[in-house]
Amino acid sequence: MDDDDRPRTRSDAAHLLAGEPLDTYSQDELGDRIDLLETEIARINAHRDKAAAHRVAAEALFRTPPPGGNA
Numbered sequence: 001m002d003d004d005d006r007p008r009t010r011s012d013a014a015h016l017l018a019g020e021p022l023d024t025y026s027q028d029e030l031g032d033r034i035d036l037l038e039t040e041i042a043r044i045n046a047h048r049d050k051a052a053a054h055r056v057a058a059e060a061l062f063r064t065p066p067p068g069g070n071a
Contacts, residue, residue, distance in 0.1 A: 025033065 022030065
């Protein structure tokens, strides 16, 4: 089994970030952190959308044509 096929452990970066205490951050640092996380969310969404489009294209390529149809 490839590493990509295995479930992610709860110690991945996102889970570690979510559990990090925020008390030591200033208002400016929290704003910077929010900006960084929003940028990362946009990057992840773009990757997810690209992967979904790739899957749809692959499914269309390998789809069995209907019997007796021209499609």
